[in-house]
Amino acid sequence: MDAKDILGLPKTPLPLTQEKKSQPKKDSQRKPDGISREVYALTGGLAPLMPSIDVSQLKRRPPSDEKITWQWLPFTSSARKDNLQLYHWVRVVNGVPPTGDYSFAKYNKSVDVVKYTEEEYEKYLTDPMWTKEETDQLFDLCERFDLRFVVIADRFTSSRSVEELKDRYYSVSRAMLIARAPSPGDVSGHPLVKEPYNSSQETERKRALSLVLSHTKHQERKDTQVLAEAKKITESRITALGTEESALPVASNVDPDIAEIALASASVAPSTSAMADNASTLASLRMLRVYLRTYGLEQMVQAASSSAGLRTIKRVEQTLQDLGVSLKPKVPTKAVCSEHLELRKEILTLLNLQKQLQYKEAEDSQMGYSCRSEKSLPSCPFLAPTRPPNSFDTEAIAIKLKASSKAALALKMLTYPKGFRGRGEQTGRPEENMQGLIALRSSPCFLHSCPRYSNPKHLVSTPRCSLRKPSTSSLRSALPSISLSLFGSGFFLGPLIDGLHSRVNLVVYQNGSIDIGPLHTNIWVPPLLGLFYCSVGLLQLFLDQRAPSKVPEGSLEKTAIALVALLLFIELSAEMYRAGIADNIEAYILFALAELIWFSLDRTWIGFTLASIIGLCCPLAEIPIMKLFHLWYYPQANIEILGQGLVTWTATCYFVYTPFLISLSRWLRAMITPPNKSA
Amino acid sequence: MSKTEENTEKKILNKKLKDVEISLPIVYGNIAFWLGKKANEYQSHKWTVYVRGATNEDLGVVIKRAVFQLHSSFNNPTRVIEAPPFELSEAGWGEFEIAITLYFHSDVCDKPLNLYHHLKLYPEDESGSLSMKKPVVVESYDEIVFPEPSEGFLARIQSHPAVNLPRLPAGFTLPPPVPVEDTSKRKRGDTKDHPLSQWFMNFSEADELLQLAAARQQVQAHIAKLRRQISLIDGQNQQLKSPSDQ
Numbered sequence: 001m002d003a004k005d006i007l008g009l010p011k012t013p014l015p016l017t018q019e020k021k022s023q024p025k026k027d028s029q030r031k032p033d034g035i036s037r038e039v040y041a042l043t044g045g046l047a048p049l050m051p052s053i054d055v056s057q058l059k060r061r062p063p064s065d066e067k068i069t070w071q072w073l074p075f076t077s078s079a080r081k082d083n084l085q086l087y088h089w090v091r092v093v094n095g096v097p098p099t100g101d102y103s104f105a106k107y108n109k110s111v112d113v114v115k116y117t118e119e120e121y122e123k124y125l126t127d128p129m130w131t132k133e134e135t136d137q138l139f140d141l142c143e144r145f146d147l148r149f150v151v152i153a154d155r156f157t158s159s160r161s162v163e164e165l166k167d168r169y170y171s172v173s174r175a176m177l178i179a180r181a182p183s184p185g186d187v188s189g190h191p192l193v194k195e196p197y198n199s200s201q202e203t204e205r206k207r208a209l210s211l212v213l214s215h216t217k218h219q220e221r222k223d224t225q226v227l228a229e230a231k232k233i234t235e236s237r238i239t240a241l242g243t244e245e246s247a248l249p250v251a252s253n254v255d256p257d258i259a260e261i262a263l264a265s266a267s268v269a270p271s272t273s274a275m276a277d278n279a280s281t282l283a284s285l286r287m288l289r290v291y292l293r294t295y296g297l298e299q300m301v302q303a304a305s306s307s308a309g310l311r312t313i314k315r316v317e318q319t320l321q322d323l324g325v326s327l328k329p330k331v332p333t334k335a336v337c338s339e340h341l342e343l344r345k346e347i348l349t350l351l352n353l354q355k356q357l358q359y360k361e362a363e364d365s366q367m368g369y370s371c372r373s374e375k376s377l378p379s380c381p382f383l384a385p386t387r388p389p390n391s392f393d394t395e396a397i398a399i400k401l402k403a404s405s406k407a408a409l410a411l412k413m414l415t416y417p418k419g420f421r422g423r424g425e426q427t428g429r430p431e432e433n434m435q436g437l438i439a440l441r442s443s444p445c446f447l448h449s450c451p452r453y454s455n456p457k458h459l460v461s462t463p464r465c466s467l468r469k470p471s472t473s474s475l476r477s478a479l480p481s482i483s484l485s486l487f488g489s490g491f492f493l494g495p496l497i498d499g500l501h502s503r504v505n506l507v508v509y510q511n512g513s514i515d516i517g518p519l520h521t522n523i524w525v526p527p528l529l530g531l532f533y534c535s536v537g538l539l540q541l542f543l544d545q546r547a548p549s550k551v552p553e554g555s556l557e558k559t560a561i562a563l564v565a566l567l568l569f570i571e572l573s574a575e576m577y578r579a580g581i582a583d584n585i586e587a588y589i590l591f592a593l594a595e596l597i598w599f600s601l602d603r604t605w606i607g608f609t610l611a612s613i614i615g616l617c618c619p620l621a622e623i624p625i626m627k628l629f630h631l632w633y634y635p636q637a638n639i640e641i642l643g644q645g646l647v648t649w650t651a652t653c654y655f656v657y658t659p660f661l662i663s664l665s666r667w668l669r670a671m672i673t674p675p676n677k678s679a
Numbered sequence: 680m681s682k683t684e685e686n687t688e689k690k691i692l693n694k695k696l697k698d699v700e701i702s703l704p705i706v707y708g709n710i711a712f713w714l715g716k717k718a719n720e721y722q723s724h725k726w727t728v729y730v731r732g733a734t735n736e737d738l739g740v741v742i743k744r745a746v747f748q749l750h751s752s753f754n755n756p757t758r759v760i761e762a763p764p765f766e767l768s769e770a771g772w773g774e775f776e777i778a779i780t781l782y783f784h785s786d787v788c789d790k791p792l793n794l795y796h797h798l799k800l801y802p803e804d805e806s807g808s809l810s811m812k813k814p815v816v817v818e819s820y821d822e823i824v825f826p827e828p829s830e831g832f833l834a835r836i837q838s839h840p841a842v843n844l845p846r847l848p849a850g851f852t853l854p855p856p857v858p859v860e861d862t863s864k865r866k867r868g869d870t871k872d873h874p875l876s877q878w879f880m881n882f883s884e885a886d887e888l889l890q891l892a893a894a895r896q897q898v899q900a901h902i903a904k905l906r907r908q909i910s911l912i913d914g915q916n917q918q919l920k921s922p923s924d925q
Contacts, residue, residue: 286826290788293702293822323894331820331882334702334843339891346898353905360912367916 004044067094077101079108113143114173124175130168134158142169163199163206170197278303294328297337304345316347479538481672486537486665487530494529495521500570504578506647509632524631536614536658537665543606544666554666558601562660565597569656573649583638587649594652601659611658615651622646699833701825702843703741704733707779708818710878711800714770715811722770724800727875728777729766733820733882736840737868739763741787741823748778763868774798781823786831792823820882 004010073090076083078101090097116125116139121132141152147169153162174192181187188194215223281303285296305313317327325343329336501507502520509522544551572593576586594615598608623644625631637645711726718724730745732738745765749756750773758767765781779794799817802809822843825832836842870876 288826289790290783290792290823290825292792292794293824296824319898320894323897325890325894329887329891331884331887332822333704333884334700334822336884336887336891339888339895343891343895343898346895346902350898350902350905353902353909357905357909357912360909364912364916 003042007044009044068092069095071097073097075102077105077108079105111143111146113139113147114176115139116172116176120176120179124179125172127168127171129164134160135168135172138165138168139172161203163202166202167197167199293332293334293337297329297332297340300337300341301344304341305348308348312348312351315351316344319347319351320344478669478673482541482665482668483534483538485668485672486534489664490530490533491526494533495519495525497567497570498525498529500567500574501653504574505635506574506577507632508635510630512631522631524629528625532618533661533664536610536661537668540610540662540665541669543610547606552666554663554668554670556667559660559663559667562601562663565601566656566660569593569597570653573653577636583636583648587652590649590652594655597656598659602662607659607662610662611655614658615655618654619646619650699828701828701833701836703738703823703825704820704843705738705823706731706733706818706820706879706882707794707796708816708880709777709796709798710814710816710875711798712814713800713809713811715809721772723772725768725770726798726800727766727768728779728796728798729764729870730779730781730794731764731766731870731873731879734840735870735873735876735879737763738765739868740836740839741783741842743782743784746780746782748780750775764870764873772800774800784832786829786835788825794821814878816878816880818880818882 069092070089071092072087073092074085074087075090076085092098121135125135126132127135137157138152141155145151145155149162149166149169153160153165156165170192174196177187177190177192178184278300281299285291285299305316308316320327320343325340329340332340496519498507499519499521502509503518509520509525512523514521514523569590573586573590576589581589598611602608602611620641623642623646626633626644627642634645634647637647639646639648707728707730709726709728711724713724714722728747730738730742739762742763742765744762745760747758747760747767749758749767749769750771752773753769753771760767775798777796777798779796781792781794783789783791796819797817799815802815870879873879
């Protein structure tokens with residue numbers, strides 16, 4: 001029952017035993033036949049898997065009709081020589097005792113020790129080291145002890161070593177074998193004849209064995225070290241031999257006596273440098289008293305490309321073919337051959353450099369991902385200014401977002417479609433909104449904070465180059481802060497620039513206009529301008545992403561220059577307007593100036609396209625604002641579109657705004673992507 | 680002359696000169712004419728295999744004899760030509776490789792030189808009809824270079840047009856040339872007026888040199904470009920590494 005516990009079996013007897021209808025239910029209790037009660041109890045009332053001895057079988061052995069008795073009878077063994085009679089129990093069948101020898105007598109084997117006669121001894125077996133008595137004694141002992149030489153040596157009267165005894169025994173047996181054989185050929189196959197006993201070897205072997213046995217651990221370790229060293233030395237010798245052998249074909253055309261010299265020189269300088277090869281080839285060539293120049297060229301070519309693999313050699317030949325040069329010069333003069341050789345060498349160098357360059361580029365593209373995380377400055381052109389997603393960035397952005405109250409607004413702005421126009425001009429209106437006043441009154445101090453805001457602390461102007469596009473992931477992660485800074489700069493800078501126009505009453509503000517000192521603007525102007533800056537900047541960055549060619553750097557200098565250009569342009573337009581220059585003349589002048597500014601600042605077609613689009617769309621987009629919200633109007637409009645008056649050359653102002661915004665956005669991107677690391 | 684004087688003279692003549700390399704430009708090849716109507720199964724072409732100077736000069740000053748080893752189906756396949764011009768004319772039907780062994784005069788070189796030339800009877804384009812007038816010409820240009828010529832050899836041929844001598848090192852004086860043979864007795868060995876000379880090919884090294892020079896320029900330009908690119912990358916890597924150490 002404890003077995004059942006161990007096996008985890010249910011205590012109730014299994015249905016198996018109950019299924020047997022033949023057996024009454026009591027059978028599970030009753031001990032079945034063939035198994036002892038105890039065993040049955042062990043298995044917990046179950047039949048064992050393997051049938052144990054079938055007791056029925058056991059019992060079934062029929063009582064045979066033979067009558068078997070056991071008798072105490074004497075016996076002798078043929079193995080014994082003394083006819084000793086012993087007694088043992090014998091199974092007697094029907095009164096007939098068993099016949100035959102003692103069953104164990106067959107195991108009495110003995111060695112056939114050679115027996116020699118006196119004459120044979122005299123003839124073959126005399127030995128200076130051994131007397132006849134000793135030999136006889138030896139053989140007697142051998143027979144007695146079945147060639148157990150250790151015992152024999154022990155019993156031997158004169159102290160002879162086991163090897164000596166063995167040696168004597170085997171030599172005697174061998175001699176007898178050969179002497180008695182009818183012909184030498186018969187016994188030549190006998191192991192004793194083929195391999196006679198070598199006592200010195202045996203002694204040595206035993207000595208070595210005992211030495212090894214008596215090795216200490218320390219010695220064993222030393223031995224393994226020495227063996228390893230030896231292996232290394234042999235291997236290096238083999239490789240050295242290999243290089244020697246490769247130098248052999250060069251000398252193969254030479255006389256045998258010269259070949260030795262060449263071999264010596266080749267083995268002395270087994271270096272693989274091309275110069276050494278050349279020198280050795282030259283030397284070997286000079287050894288030849290006469291040679292063909294084509295042969296000489298072959299040798300030199302082989303020497304030069306000895307360091308290159310087969311594939312490289314094929315590539316060299318391919319390059320030669322591409323260049324239109326035949327692999328073997330048609331007119332092999334001295335000059336031609338040397339030129340050919342030099343060309344081959346140069347091609348080899350070229351291929352090596354190509355491989356090197358590939359290697360370096362591969363390394364760089366791998367390094368780009370890991371390198372940026374260590375760097376705080378985007379100074380490497382080949383590295384993509386990736387932003388590994390580490391916690392610093394998100395923290396910095398989160399801080400900025402929290403700190404700024406315009407965060408929500410900025411995010412809302414981001415969701416606006418990119419086509420949303422920004423503001424270029426503002427109309428000044430004496431109406432003010434007290435709400436906006438407070439916000440804008442603090443604008444002077446914001447003015448100071450603005451540059452701080454948009455220029456992060458890390459204003460180090462390192463040479464920024466971005467030959468590779470910023471990866472989209474970096475841009476996406478920098479997007480909030482870039483857009484925020486763009487919006488912020490638009491918010492603060494835009495109205496000021498716009499103030500240049502409103503000052504001369506080019507644009508007059510209506511609903512929501514306020515006056516902050518000399519600045520005549522509108523409360524809606526900062527956010528609209530912020531939006532304008534933001535969307536144009538982001539558009540430009542998006543275009544930069546997708547641009548197939550190099551994207552120029554974003555630098556503070558460029559941005560500043562563009563800003564100055566913009567300011568001058570707008571001021572000029574304002575002054576011309578104030579001076580009352582005719583609109584069309586002013587338009588021509590401004591158009592030309594705008595082109596000039598684009599040319600000097602940007603000079604890319606995509607920049608031109610963007611500027612043109614902005615220049616066209618933004619004034620048009622002003623129309624709904626003017627019409628629906630009456631935020632401003634143009635007093636001296638010279639064109640009417642959709643029922644609203646516009647000034648045509650405002651398009652040029654938008655046009656000139658674009659390079660500035662492009663530079664600003666690029667610079668902000670360049671600034672914002674790294675500083676978050678060190679933030 | 681006394682024996683010692685002869686010996687010393689021999690020694691001087693036998694002295695080997697290093698840094699002076701004598702090159703002998705040769706052209707070897709074959710010209711084969713189709714026999715046309717007279718061609719039979721065993722002799723469809725008449726061909727001549729030869730070794731001549733590249734400028735058709737007499738090679739006899741350098742080469743003592745030439746041995747042409749022909750195909751075993753020819754009678755006496757080993758043909759020895761003792762005197763220039765070293766050429767052999769035969770008639771046959773098959774193309775095989777001819778081993779040409781050049782033996783030089785004793786003061787030139789005691790080792791022979793082997794050349795191998797595949798006898799060409801049929802023109803390259805198989806479709807072209809065989810012409811009796813226009814033979815098939817296959818020639819190979821090569822130069823035999825003697826890297827360490829003996830003084831005697833140098834002296835003998837110093838003004839011979841067949842060989843190219845490099846500029847001798849300054850202060851080098853050669854012993855006066857020893858007249859070997861009476862040139863008037865010998866037959867003309869040059870091939871300038873050889874009957875087959877109209878078919879001889881012209882080998883000019885200028886074209887080859889130009890080609891090689893152009894190729895080398897290209898390759899050098901490529902190399903310079905690659906070097907610039909690599910140094911650029913290296914420079915950027917350096918910049919990277921240095922700030923990060925700060």
